[in-house]
Each structure stands twice: as structure tokens, then as C-alpha cells.
Amino acid sequence: MVKKVAVLVPNPVNGSGLFQYLEAFFENGISFKTFAMAESVNVKTNSGVSLQTDDVVANLKGHENEYNALVFACGDAVPTLAENAAKQYQDTITVIRNFGNSGKLLAGHCAAALLFDNAGVAQGKQVALHPYIKQIVKNCKGTDSKFVVDGNLYTAQTENTIPQLIPFLLKALKG
């Protein structure tokens, strides 16, 4: 059965990362819904383009059971997300925890592994992540790999290595 994916979109989001996931899902018949980590669905890319998500993360909370997988699309907003959008950050961590505790697939690039770690759902797992945060993650094992698949965690180092992760992600989501 093809799985349904919830996609978390920070504001701003790296458009290259976000749309590598979304176009691959579209082309492979995998349904998804985008959720802004913001108060409204109006967000911007790092590059300044305005776009609209389907909904906001506050409305994903409590509806995690409607989805089989969660993707975290990183962006320049993430380093200051906890300070600038405290409520959305807490909602995001809660949602990630609820997916992870159900053993559902979690995917993302760049700082995604840090959020999975903060949510407590990456214990003992190997992850790919931005080199800057390799020493910051606590309960998972940061690697120098371009991408890593370890159990239900699918991580890529940056948006530039998502192409290497995508085939494994599609196989899992179509399986």
C-alpha cells in the first residue's frame, strides 16, 4: 500500500530541498500534505519566493495517525526556530515524537536529525546531517555520510545529497 506523507515546512524553507521531495512523491503517486511550521500557510523559500502550504503544524498535532511518514524539509529558519517560533517549535517536536514513537518513517536533511534527536526518537541510530551539527546531536550517532538509512530514519547530509536518499525513500513509501 502506498503511504501518505506529512511534510513539515519551516519559514523560510530551502525550496530546493522541499521540492526534491514533493516532485518525487508526485511523480511516484505518493500522496502528501504540507504543514507550515508557522502561524499561517503563507511561507517563503530561502530564495524569497512566497508559497502556500496545505495547513499548519498545529493542525497536524493529534492527526498523526492519518499519515504513515513524516518529512522535515529544512531551511534557513531552523537555527533560530526555537527562539522565533517557540509554539511552532514545540508543536513540531511533539509531532515528530508522535510519529517516531509509533515507529513511523521519519525523513529529512541538514538539521532534520537534530530535531529527531531533540524529540527523542533517534536513540542509538546513525544519521546523516549538516557537518556543523555533527557534534551537537546527543543520543544518535552523527556521521559524515551523504545519506543514511537506519531503521525508520532516512536522513541526508544537505539538500545536495537528497538525490541519493530519494530512491530508498520512494522504495519504503511505495512498499
Added chain:
Amino acid sequence: MVKKVAVLVPNPVNGSGLFQYLEAFFENGISFKTFAMAESVNVKTNSGVSLQTDDVVANLKGHENEYNALVFACGDAVPTLAENAAKQYQDTITVIRNFGNSGKLLAGHCAAALLFDNAGVAQGKQVALHPYIKQIVKNCKGTDSKFVVDGNLYTAQTENTIPQLIPFLLKALKG
């Protein structure tokens, strides 16, 4: 001097292709403006996400001299563009011709080379392009290459090979 880039956005556009260009430009300090090949700035990605461009192609016509380069971001709309958006198609061809006849840099992937060919600005040049249209281009030489740089033409086979073209494109735009 860093060059200013006009980016043509069909409706729908492949978001992965579009934002690989835009995020690379943003990260490298290259200014750009997006122009929808549509009546309004409200367009969608192939994957169904609504986004807004800066302007529409009709307003780029006659202002080509304000830009040093043109990027054509392909999308699922392109095969039927001439039928579904005749005016925007004509404006697009005119704009491409005006850039090309000035010897300015033209870049794009997938069906971009076909539009460059139709505009008459690819004569004798080698191009990378979607395999489906390799036999359709008339005055340029369709190749099986992942990407090709030939004079002022920078082309990639599909959105998946844009990463190989980007370093050459950035060098030209920053040079």
C-alpha cells in the same frame, strides 16, 4: 560584475528544477526575478503547491536589457504550452529571441533547448535535453549528455542533472 537573471516559470512548473536554480542564485548573491508564463503571478508546481512569481512574461518583453541572463525552468505545462497559452508562448519565444540575439546567457533543462531552438537562437549549438525531444529539435544538435555548455547556451538533460550544470552556470554568472 555579478549578473542579474530573469527566470521564466511555466504553469505548472517543476518545483525541483526551479528551486535548484533559485536557491543556488540566492546562496551565491546572484539577483534574479521570476516571470510566470501565465496571465497572473499565481502559478503551481507540478506537485500542486501554489506559489507567486515576481511578475509575468508579458512584462519582461521590452525589458530584456535590464537582465544579463535568462533561465527557463521547465514543467509539465510545456508540452501543451503553445496550445493552452498561445499569447504567453509567443511572448516567451520573443523574450528568448531577444536575449539570444544579444548573445546573453540562456540556461534551462528538459524542454528548454526546444524553446531555444524554436526561438532560433540555438543554431549549430550542442544541447542537453529530454531524450523524448532529441529528434524534434531542428537547428541545434541534441545530445545524450547530462549537461552541455556551448557558447552562451547552458542546458541540462532533466531536473535531475541540474546539479552538474549549476557550478558552470554560477561561474558564468559571477564572472
